[in-house]
Amino acid sequence: MMDERLKEMDERIRELRRVAEELKDIGGDIEAVRRNVERILASVRILELNICDVEDLERDV
Amino acid sequence: MEERSIYWNPILERMPRERLQELQLRKFKRILRWAYERSPFYRRLYQEAGLEPEDIRSFEDIRRVPKVEKGMLREVQQRPPFPYGDILAVPLEEVTAFRQTSGTTGTPVYQADSWQDWEWWSECWAYILYAQGYRATDRVFIPFGYNIFVAFWAGHYAAEKIGCEVVPGGVLDTQARILKMQELRCTAFMATPTYVLGMADVARNKLGIDPRELGIKRITCAGEPGASIPTTKRRMEEAWGCPVYDHIGATEIGAWSYECTFQPGGLHVNEAFFLVEIEDMETGELIEEPGREGKMIITAFDRLAKPCIRFDSKDVIRWADYECECGRTFRLIDGGVIGRADDITKVKGVLLAPTAIEEVVRGFPELGDEYEVIVSKKGDMDDILLKVEIRPGYEGSREEILARLRDQLRLKTNLGYRIEVHPYGSLPRYDVKAKRFKDLRKRE
DSSP states (O other), X not given: OHHHHHHHHHHHHHHHHHHHHHHHHHHTTOHHHHHHHHHHHXXXXXXXXXXXHHHHHXXXX | OTGGGGOSOHHHHTOOHHHHHHHHHHHHHHHHHHHHHHOHXXXXXXXXXXXXXXXXXXXXXXXXXXXXXXXXXXXXXXXSSTTTOTTOOSOGGGEEEEEEOOOTTSSOOEEEEXXXXXXXXXXXXXXXXXXXXXXXXXXXXXXXXXXXXOTTHHHHHHHHHHTOEEEEOOSOOHHHHHHHHHHHTOOEEEEOHHHHHHHHHHHHHTSOOOGGGGOOOEEXXXXXXXXXXXXXXXXXXXXXXXXXXXXXXXXXXXXEEEOOTTOOSEEEEOTTTEEEEEEOTTTOOBOOSXXXXXXXXXXXXXXXXXXXXXXXXXEEEOBOSSOOTXXXXXXXXXXXXXXXXXXXXXXXXXXXXXXXXHHHHHTOTTEEEEEEEEEEEETTEEEEEEEEEEOTTOGGGHHHHHHHHHHHHHHHHSOOOEEEEEOTTOSOOOSSSOOOEEEOOOOO
């Protein structure tokens, strides 16, 4: 059960990163977009530490 | 669902030990490669040791990675980019926050953090506060002079992240802080043990308020070991009528250890975010068994702007020979930090090196060679008495000399002193090793 939730959360977090980076690209030189996406990505990174690192480990075992 | 409610992240906090160690090894390799590729300081250090990131394949290999000492952090600051030196692993423009160590052991170490690092700092503290029962229903008062020292900054951000309402008690004096806590019906606060006791004293004796009537439900301590010293913890808990929890962190490292609501007598090491190694102080041998004291070598896995890899903290700790009933698989250290590998000690929450006092005293040609420092407890507060001698011929300038001495001591050590002048030649003289620094505070 937890394995399934972990996998699902991992997928969503990766999606968050992908969408945020796309938004940053589209925003180009608009600082209000770039800087706020940077902050979002910093939060995404913390989710990765909490969830994706574990899922990576499980996947490779 | 109910069982999970005591954990900030049950996936990491309850991870089987074997898996947790696999995760630690992976994360160690990742931060080592990050530093090697981006920080000239770390690359030099590892290349000089003939070490490449791919050489690390096991926990045993980690022991081959050179340690970093505080002096190295000071030296590297002489290199560009100003003011951090080439230990930086991100471009300077990505640094968003400056903090520094107190500088009582020498030149302060400047700490660079990116926004990513601040997210990490507050996440580390979220683990701490959640484990100590902080919830969105708490109104948290922070009686801390928000400044260049890291202290409770991350505690502030973490409390916000948890959803608490945070009241920053920055520039208020102690009485005003207590009255504000009363007015706002705050439910928790964070302070050094000395200040926790000092606030209780002011509440009782200056304001006629019983601290137990203020409705505080939990207190988190930092900066001094008091919350892990049973008698001091008990004194604080009796004064405020609530649990007092300890946590340990440092500017160069992060917040790496915490007591949980089960209060087993030790602190959990956040092993998902840090690698703690305990090393024998004489032989350097790795200590795995409980109960044996050694100095801590620590790695922060996820701190990026100024990585902290195998930092020789000089903190003396020991693994606990008991487990916590909370269910966390993170190992416990028994009784918090139980000392320092060098002579540095904490007074009034500030790291104090006897050498820093010596440096100041000996810088005054009007003062004799001998001096004595006595640290003791006056009530609940630390007290520092400095005994000096004035050389013959300078007695007429006594008050001016002492005023300058106080200023210099404050500047150098961030502490205030009581100063006694003794007749020239009357202080103890030593033939071999001097004992000029006496810490009369007793731990039980």
